[in-house]
Amino acid sequence: MSIYKSIVIGTGPAGLTAAIYLARAGLAPLVIEGIQPGGQLTTTTEVENFPGFPEGIQGPELMDQMRKQAERFGAEFRSGWVTGVDFARQPRIITLEGGETLQTETVILSTGASARYLGIPGEQENVGRGVSTCATCDGFFFRGKKLLVVGGGDSAMEEASFLTRFATQVTIVHRRDELRASKIMQDRARSNGKIAWALNRTPVAVETDELGRVKGLRVLNNVSGQEELLEADGLFVAIGHTPNTAFLGGAVEIDSHGYIVVQPGTTKTNVQGVFACGDVQDTRYRQAITAAGSGCMAAMDCEKYLEGSMVHDWSETLN
Template sequence: MTVHHTKMLILGSGPAGLSAAIYGARAGLSPIVVQGIQPGGQLMTTTDVENYPGFADVIQGPWLMEQMQKQAEHVGTRMITDIVTGVDLSRRPFRLTGDSGDVYEGETLVIATGAQAKWLGLPSEQELAGRGVSACATCDGFFYRGRKVVVIGGGNTAVEEALYLTNHSPDVTLIHRRDSLRAEKILQERLFANPRISVLWNKTVERFVAGGEPAGLVGVDLKDTVTGEISHVAADGAFVAIGHQPATQLFAGHLPLDSDGYLAVETGSTRTVVPGVFACGDVMDKVYRQAVTAAGTGCMAALDAERFLAEAEFAASRAA
């Protein structure tokens, strides 16, 4: 067992965690980033990225995360690959235990474990991911300008994605497994009033259909939940919008979670209820969920942590 101690311990290595690391390292806090089972976060599974500021040409998600990690290491961040299985936030330094048996102690803790999009679980879904099937309209809708798209889901996320896609597509079809939506009434009113959107009720996706060369999405096979009838809808793009699952299980019982399982933070900051513990990125943001907003909150978390340490050191010196 090895004990790793730092002024700033960061859990998660997506845009939020690495941005926090860059700012923390530049402040002389010698941060340690503990990477989990998916180093780099969701961008590691994203191909074309066109909406991250600073790049005139299309870039690749894995390349962007590689550059962020190199920058963080260049300014003094230490990267460690381990899976954290236990936490103790009852006192400072905060103590995390890894699956390797190593212990990580931090005078401050930045939680940037992110969230994962929920998928339908179909084999064809994963085969066509990035080739017509997506879980983020804001990220990928631009690629379907003037083309027919479908959105799967019936909650706020699905309705918001369908409305957003009308900025690019003249033909958006919402597919829902029930005969009524779960989204807020005001969102439903906007959806039904939009002439670019049609709704298919009582339908589930049986298969995402590939075609062309190179192979890409050409449509979806649907099953009627009432009659069992199989039908086909042609589409160039399909967006699975059935929600996200934040990676907060580790902190259940240690930190407050909201009704959707996201870490609760003080409005306008990254501070949690435990002094010295901060949350940033998709683990606390269920509204925007973009790489650039995650990076922004990572910066905020590092600045909040730096101020916390400065105030704690000043209070300790006065007491001495």
């Protein structure tokens, strides 16, 4: 069984950037693609804030170009779903669905974080077409429009406040009459004249017009028991993210929200030779460009680690 110098798990902007840097360094990384190769950007239509594309670029096209760039330099790709890891021994062991195991000296974890959705009719069908989970990414497209933000935490308050830069009105929808957001974030939102409130409303379905454009959100008024239509041109779901770390089984340190903990200013986890980049360790920015930057960092950290590690004949481990 061959032993890889490095295996990258995940193919979003972070994982693909790491693969490009590792491949250019002659380390011939293996990149494992999950069930959504390319990550969240593959569900994004127009990307206008990634440097180098003044006219914008489609999310799937950007990911495809990054993948081809990594392949050009010698990165190997294979489809598979990682079901478990063993970082307690060297070489590291990665187990794929079906029981196949891979061995590697280093691992870069770039499995991302999945936005939480409401799970209501009309939502998934309109992601990227009026439904979004990222105000920073998509707010610009709704200049002069009416918008809804669903959520009651700090993220929802922050998204709503940001969207008022573009929208004529932003209505915050929450299923209870009390918010989870911190007082300072609530006060900031309540003092914004462009923000309206629809509390005690439970989302039921995303509604579209005859042309397939989002026209609003059907909600249940929890006080009256009646359904209502909150009219809007777009809907932003801000109910949090779930980092994709369950498969690790505690092999590296994670925080209380499931994000991988890295040493400040690096991509190093608490396990030597295991690095993390992108949204799986980013609780704050969650942007394609910051993910790509951290992918570069992970590759460089990984290369430095391999340069400094003792030469070892791993074939002895296999016998």
